[in-house]
Amino acid sequence: MNDFRWPSNIYYTLDLLPSGLARAIMKLWWSRPAIDPERCRNCNVCVESCPVEALKAGAVIPEFDYSRCINCLCCMEVCPHAAFYQDRSLLYRFTGLFSGVLK
Numbered sequence: 001m002n003d004f005r006w007p008s009n010i011y012y013t014l015d016l017l018p019s020g021l022a023r024a025i026m027k028l029w030w031s032r033p034a035i036d037p038e039r040c041r042n043c044n045v046c047v048e049s050c051p052v053e054a055l056k057a058g059a060v061i062p063e064f065d066y067s068r069c070i071n072c073l074c075c076m077e078v079c080p081h082a083a084f085y086q087d088r089s090l091l092y093r094f095t096g097l098f099s100g101v102l103k
């Protein structure tokens, strides 16, 4: 795709880099839902809500397949026990110190 553009805000600086380098950086710069096992009751409400089957039932807590996840956060919204949190890569947290992404 020749006319691809990264979304606005923090991504705009990636437009200044070669696309291969920008994609490599994006693999290290992520924020995604995760489950706190201390709060999870393994009710599987989140599993049923995922539109792309990126969550499956597990023995103790549901398991993610992050390669399928589209980061829609439906699972986080429906959890009746507030067991979700946003997991963030080291690079994401580091850049957040300068960009104001992390509040």
Ligand code: SF4
Pocket: 035, 039, 040, 041, 042, 043, 044, 045, 046, 047, 061, 062, 078, 079, 080, 081, 082, 083, 084
């Ligand atoms: S909806 Fe919440 S409590 Fe239920 S399985 Fe998912 S994370 Fe655990």
Ligand code: SF4
Pocket: 033, 049, 050, 051, 052, 053, 054, 055, 064, 068, 069, 070, 071, 072, 073, 074, 075, 076
């Ligand atoms: S963020 Fe969306 S796609 Fe990812 S696991 Fe949750 S419901 Fe599924």
